[in-house]
Amino acid sequence: MEKMRVALLVVFSAAVLWPDRALALKCYSCTPQPCNNQCMDPMNCSEEDRYCMTVVELLEIGPSSVKQISKMCMPNCSEIIQHPVFTSCCQRDFCNLNGDAAARFCNSRMLLGILATSVSALLWTGL
Numbered sequence: 001m002e003k004m005r006v007a008l009l010v011v012f013s014a015a016v017l018w019p020d021r022a023l024a025l026k027c028y029s030c031t032p033q034p035c036n037n038q039c040m041d042p043m044n045c046s047e048e049d050r051y052c053m054t055v056v057e058l059l060e061i062g063p064s065s066v067k068q069i070s071k072m073c074m075p076n077c078s079e080i081i082q083h084p085v086f087t088s089c090c091q092r093d094f095c096n097l098n099g100d101a102a103a104r105f106c107n108s109r110m111l112l113g114i115l116a117t118s119v120s121a122l123l124w125t126g127l
């Protein structure tokens, strides 16, 4: 899974980076979302933007905390690792693909899928 993601990223970056280096940066963008996979809208940055930025914010709502991930183009960017805000910066087209590791798998359908797969694997080997 991780290897495939890296391979895809390499192919994708190669295809995206080489033909048009001179054009404006492209980043993923979204308004705050709980899941990284809901934060994948491609965006053409404006000319002064030099960074793709990812912001992960932990919102304390009563006893539980909720992650919010957002991405954007930025003319400048500083990396902040200070609870409850975590930012990361990068400078290549669509380099802000992955969010915070913990925000990546928050889709319950995906969790169910993993669960179903391991249950059927168990049944398969058990019979």
Ligand SMILES: *[C@@H]1O[C@H](CO)[C@@H](O)[C@H](O)[C@H]1NC(C)=O
Pocket: 042, 043, 044
């Ligand atoms: C970004 O720019 C490219 C080339 O100019 C264009 O084809 C594409 O539709 C644009 N994408 C967005 C999201 O505006």
Ligand SMILES: *[C@@H]1O[C@H](CO)[C@@H](O)[C@H](O)[C@H]1NC(C)=O
Pocket: 074, 076, 077, 078
């Ligand atoms: C960008 O730079 C300006 C001026 O130096 C500063 O006020 C602003 O906070 C910076 N933004 C980020 C995201 O670092």
